[in-house]
Amino acid sequence: MPLQIVTVPCRTDNYAFLLHDDDTGATALVDAPEAAPLVEALRQRGWPLDEVWITHHHGDHVEGLPGLRDAFPGLRVTGAASDAKRLPPLDRQVEPGGSFPFAGHDVRVIDVSGHTIGHLAYHLPDARAAFTADSLMALGCGRLFEGDAATMWNSLRRLAALPDDTVIYSGHEYTAANARFALTIEPGNDALRDRAARVEAARARGEPTVPSTLAEEKATNPFLRAHLLEMKRSLDMQRSDDVAVFAEIRARKDRF
Template sequence: MPIEIVTIPCRTDNYAFLLHAGGRTALVDAPEAAPVLSALDERGWSLDEVWITHHHGDHVEGLPGLKDAHPDLIVLGAAADAGRLPPLDRELAPGEPFDFAGHRVDVIDVPGHTVGHVAFHVPDANAAFTADSLMALGCGRLFEGTPAMMWDSLQRIAALPDETMIHSGHEYTETNARFALTIEPENPNLVRRAREVEEARAAGRATVPSSLAEEKATNPFLRAHLRELKSAISMEKAEDEEVFAEVRSRRDSF
């Protein structure tokens, strides 16, 4: 059975995602209950499970309301961060896939934004759910991890097939695009994408998900290893991780 994916705007700028296949429905992250319950009601779906990427409140605070409406809801999250997550019915370990309606779900360790952050890759759907690790034209702030951690995490995501659609956790893309242009103003792919993002937001359209191929062509945080980006910020001889750290530092003060 094919997997249907629904993008749900929540709170001010969060996204949650419903996956539906074989009569089962899963949710990635729970920023807010009401929009999720509305999306379920519109489709006549019952929520079976929630996959949590990390412990921050804007990704878990909707869980109590969802559990009230769906008492049999199963909550899945990283075993390594179970002490900071809501109570888990199933603890997950990176590298140990689990099943959703007959489809494999891979758990990817992506520390950096938090040290317990995980992402979910569903190969049959060409979809990855990266929350606040890899984001559209950006990456998450390093609240707990180091630049080395986040750079390694981004490399794990970058190793996925180029056609993978990256479902990230926030609508930050327009600001990320403006920043990216300060790093590579001559990148034609970035110039085009920035224009498309501006048009989409002006029309009230979401800019998430985005393809991994597009992120590789335009996202400065995925491009820190490339000669053209290093040259653009006068760090031609620097190690990839050092370039990433510099780009992250510039974004933090942008």
């Protein structure tokens, strides 16, 4: 069954994502940074809005919900059962390891805590798509506002276990800055240098750099590469465990 996925820029640098099933006409949204651009994107396409799947409680991912509920009465909102007290009112509460259906597609729920505790990612295997918001990001990962390095590293490893052709839809346009930082960590990574050049060219044209593929992230994203010997050598941390290396990379990015 064909599924269209549309990236919608919101606020200053947020992205939200519309998923439209051509066979059923159903439309879902991942995160709701603000209502107006989402309502306009739906209006232009003549699509309804049936569901919203929230990844985490931060305002830049939920503040558009009241306006969307006004525009689309009967809208069904999904989010983490464990974080329901911090989220807008939920019509469906989900747990990591569970799944739910959308227009004949299986939506799998993954715990990606670290940026926040209770942060979820949504994986649609048949569409080869994962919506990761502020966990795994293009050439980066979210700041550790609530979780620790081990929590985020374990979350990233869960995402890294998905098929390499999975398309990663993350929540912000931070890729150019992330690329500049990544080059300070692995300046000899040819794949990274090539990607950084493509990112700069895309931004110069005003084009988004999200989504990316998991294979791209594995080859170039320093936060996914903390377990690799070449990364440990680059940081002079050959004898350190993976979590310690990840923590060092995250600390350097926080100071960058």
